Amino acid sequence: MISIAAEVGQRSKEPAVSEIDGFRGRLISAIHADYDIARAVWNGAIDRRPYLIAQCIGAADVVAAVRFARDHGLEIAIRGGGHNVAGTAVCNDGIVIDLSAMRGVRVDPDHRRAWVQGGALWGDVDHETQAHGLATTGGIVSHTGVAGLTLGGGVGWLMRKHGLTVDNLISVDVVTADGELLRVSEDEHPDLFWALRGGGGNFGVATAFEFRLHSVGPTVLAGPILWDATEAGEVLRFYRDFIRDAPDELGTVVRFGAAPPLPAIPEDMHWHPVLMVGSCYAGPIEDGEQALRPLRAFRTPILDLVGPMPYAGFQSALDSTVVHGWNYYWKSTHLPELRDDLIDVIAGHAFSCSSPRSYAAMFHLKGAVSRAAEDETAFGNRQASHALTIDAVWRPGENFGDRDIAWTRAFFAALGPFREGVYVNFLGGDEDPGRVREAYGDSIYDRLMNVKTRYDPDNAFHHNQNIRPRINDCAGASDRAVTLDGATPALERGCAVWRDRM
CATH class of the missing domain: 3.30.43.10 (Uridine Diphospho-n-acetylenolpyruvylglucosamine Reductase, domain 2)
Structure with missing residues (x-):
């Protein structure tokens, strides 16, 4: 007591x-x-x-x-x-x-399983699983939390080969709104298990996860290739054709912005505007060399850092570009295949930010992500080709915030004709609640509402990208703007208070 x-x-x-x-x-x-x-x-x-x-x-x-x-x-x-x-x-x-003190990870290498507590970070998981040459899909930054990434779906370098994080989830221990601790899986409370695989923190507090692991590393072929920003349009056109037939083992993320001051990047290139294609090949290194050869040869990149490296090290390579305590404001959308007019919009807006730390990142989906049935989990928009996030980033005391928030919104608005849903984990704090439905699509969202009504009818867990229970789904509620309170004034401007439980 x-x-x-x-x-x-x-x-x-x-x-x-x-x-x-x-x-x-x-x-x-x-x-x-x-x-x-x-x-x-x-x-x-x-x-x-x-x-x-x-x-x-x-x-x-x-x-x-x-x-x-x-x-x-x-x-x-x-x-x-x-x-x-x-x-x-x-x-x-x-x-x-x-749950930040609950970071335990246990690995069974014989059965390729990992049990992970709800406060663990992906760096904790990679550290333990890579001791056995195993991994599961888990983001691209090692200080991301396992629980939040998993419950929202879970994108990462391995998703095209091994599926989203939720596609590798075997069971979850969860505390529901009435204070009951449940073990959920395909055989126990299957409706709740389905909802937890993409529905976010709407249904309870996940205290532990059981994951399926795969043979990965510990050494993989990975790293970024950089081109000058002036070549962004041509590189994206080549990338579109290149990635269309790329093997599932190849995961890529395109980053638009200033070259960060990473140790591997020469100092004279720091903060130079670049298009950077990060890649990780989840297979034999020699196969990866062959798969990446056409991309590495295109237009003579200004820097090519692809090579054999520890998978866990690559997972933490970008940690210093998204530091705890910096200020962040995001807009995001799923996108279709890169048509020429879409490429023109991206290349025309991506480098117009003011802060050298702001950037846009485009995750290539498809592969195993798209092969899973649309209703197999609660992750929506599986047929999208890309997930794009536009990220204003500025350090405390810097005056880039208002300008880059405006850049983020303008870039996002320009993408309007091409938008195809959104990854729920990339939604910001000032989104219209209609975007939550957009993240799932009508069929999945309505099914999530049914599960919410059963397990949390009073919407106790609503401080999230909220799915309201039907009992509280008052007329017009789905159209009301809902935001999270307590952000700095630049993020609160024009926002409603979050505490409306409906």
Whole structure:
């Protein structure tokens, strides 16, 4: 039994409560010296002040925290890695159920399985699985949280060969809105298991995941190829034709922006505008050399860093370009195959940002992503060719924010004729709620509403890209603009307050 600081009870709109039964972790409130550290998330533009942060050390703590929040009517935010750009991991005037101390990873190499706690980062997973030459699809930045990426679908270097992260999910331990701990899989609570594979944090607090692993590395052929930004249009046209017939083993991400000051990039090229194609070949290195040869030979790149390297090292190569505490603002969309007019729009807008840290990134999908049945999981828009995210990035104290937020919005608007849905994990904090439906499509979204109504009819888990239960789906609710509060003024401008539970 853990006591809560009296100050928390005094500030709460609910009756003062002095303890959480069955909680063994740490409770942090504004009276604690490390409160500001504990409430900070990856996106430094998010500034929210919860009444209480419940740092859990096990699933039983999560059960206790959910029941406490339910009994006292507290707003709930769920923190795994805290990496969501909208800052969904922290709320104002409520409780943060913080799993960041739950980072355990266990690997069974014989059966190619991994069990991962809900607060783990992908770097934790790669570190343990790569000791056995195994991996599963897990993003492109190692400090991304496993839980958030998985529950939203999970893109990454390996997805064209091995599917999305959710395509490799075997089971989930989840605490539901009534405080019940369930093991869900295709055989146990299959409706909830389906919803958790793409439906985000709408259905409960995931405390552990079981993943299917694949033979990858530990050495892979990977790295970026760079061309001058002035050649972006021609490179994209070649890339379109090249990637159409590329083997599934080849994962690529195109990055538009200034060359970051990475150790492998010569200093005289730092901050030079470039189109960079990052690649990772999930197969024999000699096959990867052959597959990439045409791309590496096109128009004589200004820098080619492709070579054999540790997979885990490549997974962390971009970590320093998306640092914790910097400010981020995103717009995103799925795109079809790159027609010439779409290429012209991308090349015409991608390099117009002001901050040298802002960029756009385009993930090539297809392969195993598109071969899965559309209703096999709750991940929508599987037939899209690309996922594009437009990212304004500026450090605290820099004055690029307003200009690059405007750039992001203008670029996104110009893509209007080409947009084909959106990856839910790339949605920002000021999106119209209609975009959540857009992320799934009508059929999947309606099915998700049914599952939400069964497992969370009061919408206790709504501090997310929310799927409302049918019981609360009031007339016009789906058209109301919903945003996450507590962002900096530049992100809040014109936004409604999030706390409408419907």
